[in-house]
Structure formats: structure tokens, C-alpha cells
Amino acid sequence: MNLLLFDDLRVDDAGRLAVTGRQLRHLIGTLKPALGDSIRIGRIDGKLGTGVVVSLSSEKAILEVHLDREPPSAPALKLILALPRPKVLGRILQAVAALGIKELYLINSYRVEKSYWQTPRLRDEAIREALWLGLEQGCDTGMPRVYQHKLFRPFAEDQLPALAAGSLALVAHPLAAESCPRRPGQAITLAIGPEGGFIHYEINKLAEAGFSPVTLGPRILRVETALPFLLGRLCP
Secondary structure (H helix, E strand, O other), X not given: OOOEEEOOXXXXXXXXXXXXXXXXXXXXXXHOOOOOOXXXXXXXXOOEEEEXXXXXXXXXXXXXXXXXXXXXXXXXXXXXXXXXXXXXXXXXXXXXXXXXOOEEEEEOOOOOOHHHHHOHHHOHHHHXXXXXXXXXXXXXXXXXXXXEEOOHHHHHHHHHHHHHOOOEEEEEOOOOOOXXXXXXXXXXXXXXXXXXXXXXXXXXXXXXXXXXXXXXXXXXXXXXXXXXXXXXXXXX
């Protein structure tokens, strides 16, 4: 992990911050600084900066803090993702945050097993923890917003057209005739189905909402592989 991240930076009048709890464990166990070292720090939905270690023990660390930089710019992309298998959900959420995506819509699909929606990994605290880890990895502070939609048709008919309005709306589909464009230079709404893709009915519903099916080629990719592949192709 590359960043020490805080919900709130309680800096005293001397510009110093006391670090305890999870951040202290991360500092000692992962970043492993020595006295005088400068580490990268950030505030959730705020700025990035540095903290110089002036005191360090197993109970508390003291940093001299200076926040002076904006986080990396986010890609102009909204992601719609058929709910993946629970055992890979955490990794995908981390990737979403590390890649800078700020809007994620987890939706149902015919090939999404009903039991997936019962996983404790969909609880707010579990989602936030996975996103937090991704922000630390990606040196970003902007916490993504994650929305859950358990019914495909109402989402596709009632919300998707407005959600995708004004953007290039694409759905990754292994049987599509058109190749995924390269860096189209405009806002994108991207839908990725479950492994094996959306079924024909769902592709038609997405098309009614303005989505064009595109392919990455003849290989069938896992979701966690397709996601960075697609972003690398679509976003500068």
C-alpha cells in the first residue's frame, strides 16, 4: 500500500497529527518508516500531501503534516457491473478504486446467482474497506460511490437511459461485431456483464437504453481481467 489515508485529519496548532488504530498498524506493518522519513498521506475526498515522522512507537506515531496536492483526476467513466462472484468482489472493488472510477452500479443479471446478493461482502462496511484498500494502493482520496440494483429490468428501463445520457454508452459483449474503441475522448458509461456475458434479452434492453455492444476480441476474459483491459483501452 502506498498511502496513509484518513477520514479526518485532526491536526493540532503545530501542524502535527497523532496516528493510532488502523492507520498506525498500516504505518508500522506496511510502510515501515524510520524517524524523519516522509510518507504520503491523504484525507478521504480531500487533498494529498506528506507527513514527516517525528515520533513512533507501538502505541502512537506523530506526523508533521502538509496537504498541498489534489488527487489524480478521475476517468470520465461510469461503470455498470453485473454482480461478480463473492470471492472476487473485494478484489474488483479494490481495482475500481485504484483505477479512479467514482461511480459503480452493481446490477443483477440472469447469470448472476441469487445467492451472490446474500454475501456479507456487500455490506456497507465491507465495501468501504475494499474501496479504502484500493485508494491506498492507487494513491487517491476520492471515495467511489457504489449503488446496488437487484432487479435488472426496472434498472434498465427506468434509470439507465438517464444515467447514460450525454455519454458514449458501451456494453462489453464477447459476441459483439464491433471492436471496443480506443480512447474515444468523451464521457463513457460502460456495462460489463457476468462471465459469459449478458444474455440476449439483456443486451436488447441495454441497446434500448442506448448501449452499443463491443468486443475485446475472441478470448473470453474474467471480469477482473476485462475491467483493467477495457479502461486501458477507453481512457487516456
